[in-house]
Amino acid sequence: MGIDPNKPSAARIYDAFLGGKHNFAADRVVAGRAVELVPGLPEIVRANRAFLRRSVRYALARGVDQFLDLGSGIPTEGNVHEVAQEIDPAARIAYVDIDPTAVLYAQDLLAANPHAVVIRADLQEPESVLGGHALRDLLDLSRPIAVLMVAVLHFTPDSPRLAAALRGYRAAVAPGSLLAISHATSSGADPAAVDRVADLYNRTGTPLVLRDRDQVAALFDGWDLVEPGVVYSPQWHPDPADAAVHDPAGFLTLAGVGLARD
Ligand SMILES: C[S@@+](CC[C@H](N)C(=O)[O-])C[C@H]1O[C@@H](n2cnc3c(N)ncnc32)[C@H](O)[C@@H]1O
Numbered sequence: 001m002g003i004d005p006n007k008p009s010a011a012r013i014y015d016a017f018l019g020g021k022h023n024f025a026a027d028r029v030v031a032g033r034a035v036e037l038v039p040g041l042p043e044i045v046r047a048n049r050a051f052l053r054r055s056v057r058y059a060l061a062r063g064v065d066q067f068l069d070l071g072s073g074i075p076t077e078g079n080v081h082e083v084a085q086e087i088d089p090a091a092r093i094a095y096v097d098i099d100p101t102a103v104l105y106a107q108d109l110l111a112a113n114p115h116a117v118v119i120r121a122d123l124q125e126p127e128s129v130l131g132g133h134a135l136r137d138l139l140d141l142s143r144p145i146a147v148l149m150v151a152v153l154h155f156t157p158d159s160p161r162l163a164a165a166l167r168g169y170r171a172a173v174a175p176g177s178l179l180a181i182s183h184a185t186s187s188g189a190d191p192a193a194v195d196r197v198a199d200l201y202n203r204t205g206t207p208l209v210l211r212d213r214d215q216v217a218a219l220f221d222g223w224d225l226v227e228p229g230v231v232y233s234p235q236w237h238p239d240p241a242d243a244a245v246h247d248p249a250g251f252l253t254l255a256g257v258g259l260a261r262d
Pocket of ligand 1: 010011012014048049052070071072073074096097098099102121122123124149150151152155156
């Protein structure tokens, strides 16, 4: 599937931040350098995973039991199918990632799961994501689904292609569907350090695009943002047991959920 261990990948760098085992030396070098620049990165990434889990539980609490996880990453603790199927064993999940390592490990993990599939695709091509048999056999697009774009859109610069893709997902889903987005932002950090992290990524061939709150809110075009709107990741529907967060902006991640009304 074309895995090059010498070329750092966003999926494997993220796995390294999480202390996972599915990464190579080249990925760990980039991850280590990024943590030197922004020491809170491992905690930031864990908070992002916590937002992902909360958004999945939010969807299930509203009767949405089908998930399209775009940019799903290398499987790690608290994957969408684990969180969802613990609550509803019949919940269905389609994982999509552009990275061959992420797809291989996810396929391995999910081989025996009849309610989950893994698709290798670019999320900017909704026709190929939504049109494939694997997805069509699993998800019923005439019923609401939750589209997850968690920590992925900061790898897709603004372009007519991205805008068309976002419109494509919105047009394809049934009323009652949800869109969950989390996104890296530079507000709340030392801008120079964040710029250097962005440079690091740019040199790996994966552009890192930091968007501010208005730009992240604009990604929800066509969706109604649910309360409390686009906020720092720990502020989005925190669990009652979560410790109080004193510096939410320090998490450098904005997050929100949108509802497709009609
Ligand atoms: C930082 S990880 C996030 C993983 C997971 N969503 C999470 O939040 O824990 C970003 C993932 O998005 C994937 N990705 C980046 N650009 C993509 C694209 N255009 N289409 C699909 N996946 C993409 C990367 O390969 C990587 O696995």
